[in-house]
Amino acid sequence: MQTPTLRDVAHAAGVHPATASRALNPSTRALVNADTARRVIKVAESLGYRPNPIARGLKTSKSGSVGLVIPDLTNPLFPPIVRGIEDVLEPAGYSGLIVNTDNDPDREQAQIESLRSRQVEGLIVATALVHHPLLEQLRREGVLMVMVNRRPDGIDVPSITPDDAAGIQMAVQHLAGLGHRRIAHLAGPPNTSTGVVRARSFRSTVRDLGLDDDPALVTTCRYWSEDSGAEALRELLDSGVEFTAVVAGNDLIALGCYDVFAERGIDCPRTMSVVGFNDIPFLDKLRPPLTTVAIPHQQIGTEAARLLLDGIAEPNRPARSVLLPLTLVVRGSTAPPRDA
Amino acid sequence: MQTPTLRDVAHAAGVHPATASRALNPSTRALVNADTARRVIKVAESLGYRPNPIARGLKTSKSGSVGLVIPDLTNPLFPPIVRGIEDVLEPAGYSGLIVNTDNDPDREQAQIESLRSRQVEGLIVATALVHHPLLEQLRREGVLMVMVNRRPDGIDVPSITPDDAAGIQMAVQHLAGLGHRRIAHLAGPPNTSTGVVRARSFRSTVRDLGLDDDPALVTTCRYWSEDSGAEALRELLDSGVEFTAVVAGNDLIALGCYDVFAERGIDCPRTMSVVGFNDIPFLDKLRPPLTTVAIPHQQIGTEAARLLLDGIAEPNRPARSVLLPLTLVVRGSTAPPRDA
DNA sequence: CTGAAAGCGCTAACAA
DNA sequence: TTGTTAGCGCTTTCAG
Numbered sequence: 074m075q076t077p078t079l080r081d082v083a084h085a086a087g088v089h090p091a092t093a094s095r096a097l098n099p100s101t102r103a104l105v106n107a108d109t110a111r112r113v114i115k116v117a118e119s120l121g122y123r124p125n126p127i128a129r130g131l132k133t134s135k136s137g138s139v140g141l142v143i144p145d146l147t148n149p150l151f152p153p154i155v156r157g158i159e160d161v162l163e164p165a166g167y168s169g170l171i172v173n174t175d176n177d178p179d180r181e182q183a184q185i186e187s188l189r190s191r192q193v194e195g196l197i198v199a200t201a202l203v204h205h206p207l208l209e210q211l212r213r214e215g216v217l218m219v220m221v222n223r224r225p226d227g228i229d230v231p232s233i234t235p236d237d238a239a240g241i242q243m244a245v246q247h248l249a250g251l252g253h254r255r256i257a258h259l260a261g262p263p264n265t266s267t268g269v270v271r272a273r274s275f276r277s278t279v280r281d282l283g284l285d286d287d288p289a290l291v292t293t294c295r296y297w298s299e300d301s302g303a304e305a306l307r308e309l310l311d312s313g314v315e316f317t318a319v320v321a322g323n324d325l326i327a328l329g330c331y332d333v334f335a336e337r338g339i340d341c342p343r344t345m346s347v348v349g350f351n352d353i354p355f356l357d358k359l360r361p362p363l364t365t366v367a368i369p370h371q372q373i374g375t376e377a378a379r380l381l382l383d384g385i386a387e388p389n390r391p392a393r394s395v396l397l398p399l400t401l402v403v404r405g406s407t408a409p410p411r412d413a
Numbered sequence: 414m415q416t417p418t419l420r421d422v423a424h425a426a427g428v429h430p431a432t433a434s435r436a437l438n439p440s441t442r443a444l445v446n447a448d449t450a451r452r453v454i455k456v457a458e459s460l461g462y463r464p465n466p467i468a469r470g471l472k473t474s475k476s477g478s479v480g481l482v483i484p485d486l487t488n489p490l491f492p493p494i495v496r497g498i499e500d501v502l503e504p505a506g507y508s509g510l511i512v513n514t515d516n517d518p519d520r521e522q523a524q525i526e527s528l529r530s531r532q533v534e535g536l537i538v539a540t541a542l543v544h545h546p547l548l549e550q551l552r553r554e555g556v557l558m559v560m561v562n563r564r565p566d567g568i569d570v571p572s573i574t575p576d577d578a579a580g581i582q583m584a585v586q587h588l589a590g591l592g593h594r595r596i597a598h599l600a601g602p603p604n605t606s607t608g609v610v611r612a613r614s615f616r617s618t619v620r621d622l623g624l625d626d627d628p629a630l631v632t633t634c635r636y637w638s639e640d641s642g643a644e645a646l647r648e649l650l651d652s653g654v655e656f657t658a659v660v661a662g663n664d665l666i667a668l669g670c671y672d673v674f675a676e677r678g679i680d681c682p683r684t685m686s687v688v689g690f691n692d693i694p695f696l697d698k699l700r701p702p703l704t705t706v707a708i709p710h711q712q713i714g715t716e717a718a719r720l721l722l723d724g725i726a727e728p729n730r731p732a733r734s735v736l737l738p739l740t741l742v743v744r745g746s747t748a749p750p751r752d753a
Numbered sequence: 754c755t756g757a758a759a760g761c762g763c764t765a766a767c768a769a
Numbered sequence: 770t771t772g773t774t775a776g777c778g779c780t781t782t783c784a785g
Binding site (some may be wrong): 076123126127128130131134147148151152155161163171186190243328353354359 | 416463464470477485486487491496505509510511512513526527530531655668671694698702
């Protein structure tokens, strides 16, 4: 015997399928005689009945699933976020469909199409491209979504973002407090919103603190990667500008700096300090352990999921956005400059 | 106007929905006049028609989704595997539903129930508990599954596993080649199949190579974690047994060793060598970079997904299993023993 | 080659 | 309070 259907249960309990349906569904249970309800529930249990959400979805046009659009699950930034999301989705009876876009707009479009055809009830979008006509269009089509890690440019969409600007500010302040005056910034790609927000915050903090505000101290990395970070730092070093510390756009870029330090015999932190961003796992195992700005990954996920579920429950609720506080994790890669 | 249905397309093309269905579905397209088919397809396109897999699934009892049962997405071992899985699922029109079990049998059971009620067509199971009545039961109920990272005990289920035994063997051989004779093993938890397979392989390799086969050299960690690894190594050190190298059950356990090295002033690799297992990201950034046995994570995922899709396509195909070769990545945490 | 009709499992009016 | 009827969007016999 295959898995029993509602009809089987109804039949066994001697009631009509509709009654069984009402009895089994907590939100309609009140409409049915308590005794009957109890009987139906018992029969359902003994038969091992599991409702079929697909069939239900067809009827109610609620699929019980939401789409998670992320660049690449392999990037250590995302697993905790996804985990956070799943942790609130699951008890709510929802499940998440993950797609990887590799930050390729075409792929992203195709993946989102596929999610939509799967009737997801909403989207949690964690991709970071700054220019995003697709999202605006989805917005217009009334697709429910929440953005993660970046605030949408112009469009009115709820978002969960770490307070990037404050994070960079903390990093720069920390270095300034240590005595650094010429601090470099290895900025993330300019087509990502985090990249530009952080770079902007870097410049303004430097100015606010009265540090040397030399445009030559800022380079832009092509990707959020170790290689790009290494390349950018090499360029900076070769250009001859002087600096005693670098604020990396993220941890991966900071790791690229480590490679350059090794290859050029630079002593970190004695002759050069670095601070990263994100606090990906195992940074404390590096030598030296990397000082970095920690973002509450998992919390980002849980908040995002909650926001989305709220949106599903109350479609006309105004877009609420959350800015999450960051913390500076001081480890061994930052120290006073040698000449201080 | 909402997203168009098959009926809309049929109507617009002046045919019956059934005909439209046949025309749109590649596998039944042959049954329909080529011209009509072309016309229907064109209309569908111009209307932006997307088939609704839910409705289709209800009819065909194929949901187009498979369940991925993993312990914890946050463990760096899994993201690449999941990515590999998604990469083959997606072009095949399937999507993966991820659940995290935290290796808790009750949670696992509940999660699998939920997956089944979602009508997944198969399961990719990456949890590692060795005793698994649940899986045997699923097996009996005819649930399609493939196991990842561990060979099922007794039951006949296709599996993709790294060749753990060979991996440990390579690690021990490497250390022996360096001149180590008293090698310790920090085994993974005994209720995980990888834990026991690796421990067994360790003992037999040690014997085969004629190294000191002292039972006191093997300790068992409670979890696959840094803390457990550290704890186990401390115990071993405190017990007074002598050894010059350790084979850690996995990378996390090896990282725990690093903590103990730091806390006790042990110089790795000069006075103590370590080798890990798995090759999780950023191991090359540690000081010293960790020598480890690399498993082809992503390939594990792709193979697993392929096996499952094969199983879906041909339900009666005999269980095929794949043993993937491993490679030793020699980095800086291993060196000849001091007294060699 | 195409249309008619039925039904996947469930729920939501409506009626009794 | 319960049963009847209809239908979500699609596929699949079965006729024609």
